[in-house]
Amino acid sequence: MSLSLSHVFAGVAQQQFVAMINILNKAAEFAADTNSRELELLEKRLADDMHPLHWQVQTFCELGCRGVARLCGDEPQSLQFNEKSFAALAARVEESRQTVENADDQKLDLSVTREVTIPIGPEATLTLNGEDYVLKFLLPNIYFHLTTTYNILRSAGVELGKRDFMGPVV
Amino acid sequence: MSLSLSHVFAGVAQQQFVAMINILNKAAEFAADTNSRELELLEKRLADDMHPLHWQVQTFCELGCRGVARLCGDEPQSLQFNEKSFAALAARVEESRQTVENADDQKLDLSVTREVTIPIGPEATLTLNGEDYVLKFLLPNIYFHLTTTYNILRSAGVELGKRDFMGPVV
Numbered sequence: 501m502s503l504s505l506s507h508v509f510a511g512v513a514q515q516q517f518v519a520m521i522n523i524l525n526k527a528a529e530f531a532a533d534t535n536s537r538e539l540e541l542l543e544k545r546l547a548d549d550m551h552p553l554h555w556q557v558q559t560f561c562e563l564g565c566r567g568v569a570r571l572c573g574d575e576p577q578s579l580q581f582n583e584k585s586f587a588a589l590a591a592r593v594e595e596s597r598q599t600v601e602n603a604d605d606q607k608l609d610l611s612v613t614r615e616v617t618i619p620i621g622p623e624a625t626l627t628l629n630g631e632d633y634v635l636k637f638l639l640p641n642i643y644f645h646l647t648t649t650y651n652i653l654r655s656a657g658v659e660l661g662k663r664d665f666m667g668p669v670v
Numbered sequence: 671m672s673l674s675l676s677h678v679f680a681g682v683a684q685q686q687f688v689a690m691i692n693i694l695n696k697a698a699e700f701a702a703d704t705n706s707r708e709l710e711l712l713e714k715r716l717a718d719d720m721h722p723l724h725w726q727v728q729t730f731c732e733l734g735c736r737g738v739a740r741l742c743g744d745e746p747q748s749l750q751f752n753e754k755s756f757a758a759l760a761a762r763v764e765e766s767r768q769t770v771e772n773a774d775d776q777k778l779d780l781s782v783t784r785e786v787t788i789p790i791g792p793e794a795t796l797t798l799n800g801e802d803y804v805l806k807f808l809l810p811n812i813y814f815h816l817t818t819t820y821n822i823l824r825s826a827g828v829e830l831g832k833r834d835f836m837g838p839v840v
Contacts, residue, residue, distance in 0.1 A: 511805050546716070546825045626839065635681050636839050643813030644835060651821045655716045665814060669796065669806050 505612060505634055506605035509568060512639075516646055517597035519667030520560060521590045523650055523660060528586035530658040538585050544652050553652045554581060557589055560645035561596035567638045568603035570618070571611040571630050675782060675804060676775035679738060682809075686816055687767035689837030690730060691760045693820055693830060698756035700828040708755050714822050723822045724751060727759055730815035731766035737808045738773035740788075741781035741800050 531538045542554040551559075558581040566576035579596070583589040611630035618637065620626045628637065650665050701708045712724040721729070728751040736746035749766070753759040781800035788807065790796045798807065820835050 507801070508805060511802075515806055516810070546821050547827070550824060628840070631677070632681075632840075635678060636685055637836075639809065640686070640813060640836060643810060644817050644832075647814050647817035648821060651716050651818060654720060655825075657717070662814075666807075666810060670798070670802075 504609045505571065505630065506603075506608040508634060508639075509564075509600055509603060509608060510605075512564060512642065513597050513601035515667040515669065516560075516642060517564065517593060517600065517667075519665055520557065520646055520649065521593050521597070522667065523653065523664055524557070524586045524590040524593065526660060526664065527653050527658050528590070530653075531586065534657075541653075541656060542584070542586070542589070544656050546648070546652055546655065550648075553649060554583070554589065556645045556649045556652065557581065557593065560642060560649065561593055563638055563642050563645070564600040565596050567634070567642075568600055568608065570616050571614065571633070572604055572607040573611075573614070674779045675741065675800065676773075676778040678804060678809075679734075679770055679773060679778060680775075682734060682812065683767050683771035685837040685839065686812060687734065687763060687770065687837075689835060690727065690816055690819065691763050691767070692837065693823065693834050694727070694756045694760040694763065696830060696834065697823050697828050698760070700823075700826075701756065704827075711823075711826060712754070712756075712759070714826050716818070716822055716825065720818075723819060724753070724759065726815045726819045726822065727751065727763065730812060730819065731763055733808055733812050733815070734770040735766050737804070737812075738770055738778065740786050741784065741803070742774055742777040743781075743784070 527541060528538070530536065531541060543552045545552045558579055561581070562579045565579065569576040579592075581589065581592055583592055614630045615627055616630055616633040617625050617627045618633070626637075647665065650660060654660055697711060698708070700706065701711060713722045715722045728749055731751070732749045735749065739746040749762075751759065751762055753762055784800045785797055786800055786803040787795050787797045788803070796807075817835065820830060824830055
């Protein structure tokens with residue numbers, strides 16, 4: 501009885517990436533309804549020394565795309581998001597969603613025992629097997645940045661509920 | 671090549687529950703250093719219609735304890751946290767951590783295909799197999815409430831960093 505990494509990423513693409521896109525679309529509606537400046541909302545953060553909303557979204561996408569690349573043995577690419585509207589940002593998230601969804605299932609499943617080395621600071625690295633990389637590093641971070649995007653928008657007044665965070669469960 | 675549910679929950683007990691305890695201990699230090707009233711901090715929330723910090727912590731623990739109970743075929747119990755300090759709250763989290771850690775590994779691993787039915791509103795229920803219950807419901811919610819606890823304390827000025835959220839990865 502087992503889980504498979506391809507199943508984990510299929511779920512992330514179908515649930516968490518779709519949730520992120522839906523949340524950004526609701527933020528666009530909120531901005532239109534309240535005549536809020538989208539650029540200001542995109543710069544919102546929960547504390548002065550935390551990263552702003554647009555960075556949370558970019559990092560969420562990078563974790564998914566770089567994660568599947570690392571597991572499949574490909575070179576992980578950095579993403580640069582300079583989008584100035586929620587609609588444009590949501591379109592970039594959709595591109596990343598497709599990257600995660602289209603990752604090679606067989607390579608992902610075989611990567612459970614592959615060694616993955618990641619930077620954890622300016623000079624240190626950490627080596628984990630694929631399973632631990634996903635469970636202990638990727639998933640916590642992916643959820644962190646989705647939740648923080650949700651929390652920034654909630655604190656800014658966007659009408660979101662837990663179901664928006666959860667995305668399509670089935 | 672496969673993951674196992676017992677491995678998933680061992681990780682949650684060792685990483686996310688330890689992170690939560692550490693975060694609450696840092697909140698206690700912050701309150702002492704700044705002469706802040708702990709009761710007020712425990713009631714902090716990110717938006718008027720969101721739940722306060724103590725509720726985020728209770729729900730995080732409930733998800734872990736009720737989750738392993740459901741998967742093992744036991745009756746899930748509700749928790750009631752009425753703690754008035756961060757130290758007392760951290761002690762309750764440690765109790766829950768032990769419940770998750772001590773769950774029966776064999777039952778957890780066999781529960782991948784067990785049907786789990788959960789309430790999703792006042793009258794509706796959702797039935798998932800054990801694997802999807804963990805990946806699509808439990809883990810997103812556990813991370814949501816850990817991240818939101820972290821975000822509430824960050825926005826209140828507690829000096830926390832991403833490593834506090836991540837907890838012990840290895």
